[in-house]
Amino acid sequence: MWREIWLICRKDLTVERRARVTLIQIVPTVLLILVVFAFAFDANPSLLGAGAGGLFWVAVLFGTVLGAKRSFDIEAEGGNLDALRLGGLSPAAILWGKAAALAIQMAAVALCTAAGLVVLFSVTVSDWLLLVTAAVCGTAAFSICGCLYGAMTVGLRSADTLLPLLLIPVAAPVLLAGTRAFDVALGTSADQGWSWTALLAVVLVTYVAVGWAAAGPLLEDA
């Protein structure tokens, strides 16, 4: 099982290394979101600094929508999913392999977004451990949820428009908890940062549980 997951993950990362879609399309789009938000808030530094935590998660969420779509687009072409299944790979291995690859790509997106916030919005970090823990939990949760919904909409004619509609509201718990945790880590709030990170972890575990249960039904019908 682990070997199969690694196989799929490596395949997706190899495809990404060759096509560089995350690097030359998703990362610039996410950075563009930061710039556009600065316009929207009239480039007010104090306002942008106060909302930096939320902006980070909004940007990563949009990046995840694009990444999840891309992750399953490459399988929809030419019936690749059927080929993987016929090759003897279990649905769970395919789903978790793709989720792992997407999580690695989204970690890179999150890193670039954080760098963008530091450069563009001059944010300072007061609790690195909280920041990194929340970022890891949230990015993993987004990636798993993105893969579940990517598998749900793969092959559908309206997948392009349906995926954001389905994914964004469902990912809202991660967005809310991640924003609160980041606000504390960036020193803009005196809330209970670790409680919010614990909530992130609970949501992550829930997505993992649903993913294990749902991999078969989703990919058998895809």
Place this chain on the structure above:
Amino acid sequence: MIETPEPDLRRQAQPPSMTGSVATRVLGSIGLAAAAVMAILALWISPADAVQGDAVRLMYVHVPSIWVAYGGFALTAFASMRVLWRTRGGIGGTEGVIADRQARHWDRVAGAAAELGVMFTALTLVTGSLWGKVTWGSYWQWDARLTTTVLLFVTYLGYLALRRLPTESRARARRSAVMALIAVVNLPIVHYSVDWWRTLHQEASLSLGPGGDRNYTGEMYWTLLYSWATFTVVALWIGMHRYRVLRLEELAEEAALEELLSVRRGEHSSEPSESDR
């Protein structure tokens, strides 16, 4: 060895011809009468609130609506679990036919319950906005409870959009079942948002348990409970009709498909065979 009786598939396959039945008519009548009594209780018997004034009367619609919506979404999640459970095996043989029929049943339950949930969530949002205009001075505030409720509403709109996609019924049922199980995670977040965040929205109207506080007492409390019972009856009534409409839609689709197949077979049999040419 215990022999299990052969299920009578023909009897179960009898299609309904309409959505009304004795049960729905009785339930509908009870719901109508209960709604009339509820209007009297809410508009005349129950007193105005010391702080909110007459705006408190909106609560007799607002609060039961969201309770019924929670119930609808919880039922969607339960029915979705049943769908996934019943579709975990193959589709052939008598057992497969029965499992498929049960999965379709639970899928319709999930769909009808989600539609009810969405409808009552919309009612909650509308009545909440009206109440907000009177009490807070604006139709909308970026409050945690309001925002999470809107997200819940949009989540289930997405669920209904997924259900309406033209795809094979078994695949559609399984995909939407998975989505329902993910979406239900938002329910506790909406409910506890007033405790987790500092919000404008008041705390839960009724708290369960011996130490629970009540925001409403006396006539207000009983009117609120009565309104909840009324809304539940009305929701059950609408839900039963909606379930049967979904069943009729399936039958209409199957009949249309059968007709197309018979036309195609007719065309095929009327074409001259190779030996005739």
